Amino acid sequence: MMYLQLQTVGIAVLASIACVLPGIFLVLRGVALMSDAISHAVLLGIAGMFLLVHNLDSPLLLVGASLAGLATVFLTETVIKTRRLKEDAAIGIVFPLFFSCGVILISLFARDVHLDVDMVILGEIAFAPFNRFIFLGYDLGPSALYTLGFNVLLNASFIYFFYKELMLSIFDYDFAYVIGYSPSLLYYGLMGLTSITAVSAFDVVGSIVVVALMITPPATAYLLVNRLESMIWLSIFFSILSSLVGYATAVYCDVSIAGSIATVSGLFFLLVFLFAPVKGLVAQIYYKRQQKKKILQQLQKN
Amino acid sequence: MNQAFSVKNLTVAYGDRLVLLDISVEVPRGVICAVVGPNGAGKTTFMKAILGLVDTISGTIVVHHEAISYVPQRRTIDWDFPVTVLDVVLMGRYRTLGWCRRPSEVDRQLALKALAHVKLTDYADRHISQLSGGERQRIFLARSLVQDADIYIMDEPFVGVDVFTERVIVEVLKDLRAQGKTIIVVHHDLQTMQEYFDWMILLNIKLIASGSVREIFTQKNIEKAYGALPAFLTIKE
């Protein structure tokens, strides 16, 4: 029993690292909700690809989902470029269409298949250890470990090799362009990774946890540190902590694991929002009061 | 080639609104050139067109240098981004580093040197949100210096900065000119024209005039561009 739980925990930890890595840059770029948009839109890719291959276990489903994710980003950008709508409105129009088409496809043509939309939203990590990766007759462990492990490697490599390029293109888009980088290529690269991550992670934890882990740990870290490097490490820390504590709580209280992880990440955020040493609410109120006192004292002296 | 760049028949529009119409101008090397005109004249667009940042309807732009350095308007930056002053200045070295390579100690030293040039050495490890307007302008100038470019393009560097910063910037610009570089500045303050600049481009969607400040900065040209002469302006003829 313990071994099974260990595998589940391992999968949860890998999923959280995979999610948080692109999420950091989504938050910094101000497009955090693209994670939500992509998580919903991939349903169309999965549904469409399933109707083509009629095989729920086909890796092509992952490909279809990633393509749908990229298509969402591309379409949203196209809408923004027409200058008819701003970013938030553009996002809010494109992904509901993709998602609705996905639901319609499933309802019309794949009703009897277990493509449960609930699964898309919530995932079911408890079953993950049972999908094994069988290679040459050897059981090499849960396949989720390998998919997510590969995903983590992919995301980490992208960030490692293109660290300064990512940082610059988000901080100063025009300068990055003038210098000779391609900020739009980097952006699509980031979005492509987000799509792949959303797809491989939601099979296990569901799209809500994907969104929660992509946004909340980076936001939490953002309130604590001032340097990008520290922010990355701290985000990974909070993300892993959220999934460990969330999983443990869910097992102990016998509730939804995915929901628990999302809730716990929010609780950490709340704690940091209130009690962070400099940027926290309590600290800010305290400093303001101290400043007021100082100034009043100085005025009285004069 | 003693020209920094030349522009022929440049026309830019946003939708069906004309921003620049048939601009043809040449700027020689080794000058500090001001781009002036009233609000909405297309000054920033003109700069962005030279940098290749906007789509043009027509026109050819030939830049006779390889490396251009761009100092944008300060308000396009997110000042809460988690970087320090030194991180920003180091960004100037990225062009030489290319893809994937990390900045080395050599780059770091160059960045610190540039910070010293703009009198901000002590600020190296500070977070950028903690800086005043003038200090922010200076770190962007430092980033520009570190690039060791031939042409420097700056958009309204003197807006909202303190007197000390303004003096430092002018000093740095004159140093650059002495090294044979060309500097182009979108400028708004007509009163400092004759003191800071030796070349100017006067725009109001169309080209009004371009040439040396001594020749072009006349009452007639200013009235043509702005519609009237500002009351406080005195032009030493």
Next chain:
Amino acid sequence: MISYFASHYTIIMVMIGTFLVGATAAGIGVFAVLRRQSLLGDAISHAALPGIALMFMYSMSTNPFVLLFGGGIAGCIGAFLVLLITRTTTLKQDALLGIILSVFFGFGVVLKTVIQKKGLANQALLGKFFFGNASTLSSFDIFAIAVMAFFIFCIIFLFWKEFFLISFDPEFAHANGYRVFILEVVLTITTVFAIVIGLHTVGVLLMSALLIAPAAAARQWVSSVSALFWLAIFFGSLACVAGSLISSYVEHLPTGPTIVVCMSLIVIVTFMFAPVRTTGRGEL
């Protein structure tokens, strides 16, 4: 006439219900889009879930409007947290919307499993809020939706010019003596409840589109404030009526997604044929 009505009762109920929801969402959505808070609808829709669950656990009632009231409270709390945290930290609104959306919804899912465990209700009840159950609206449902829609429109007409002013230029409004904060509170609460009545019919995942798309499309055709409002309402209700009609005739076609597709078609046609606005670099 009467016999037609009797035999097509359900369809007509669905059309009326979704028409009311679409009109209300489009109306209040105009302000959200003008204030660049388009995705607030998405966040509030998700944030309502724990409220619904908690209300159920507290009251044990399955009356949808009792539950939706709980959802409304949770939505308001979520909206105000977004407002508070955006104002007191350097985090941007999009990150906060994402946090509230996922965390609240995750908590709602936790509560849902608690409810299931205790055998208090079947999964279908809360599952309905994912997609709505527009196809099973009763006349009582319609009546309640109509009442809420009436109230929401009353508030909009009462505060018409104030809402537009704070959407367009809150600082100017403040300088002219308007209590901007209170108006924002009223506007936010109204938006929350407009979304919440829609949850029951169209479901969580699609309210976002009903809020944004009508206003976004209408904006491309007109520029006066009242024209925008009425055209958005027209587009929204048209999509809802068309969508529910089509989905009732095609077997297994779910109502909510069909409405969204109809709305998207309106948007696509608009983008292809509406005149390009040249407000400088301006957009909606």
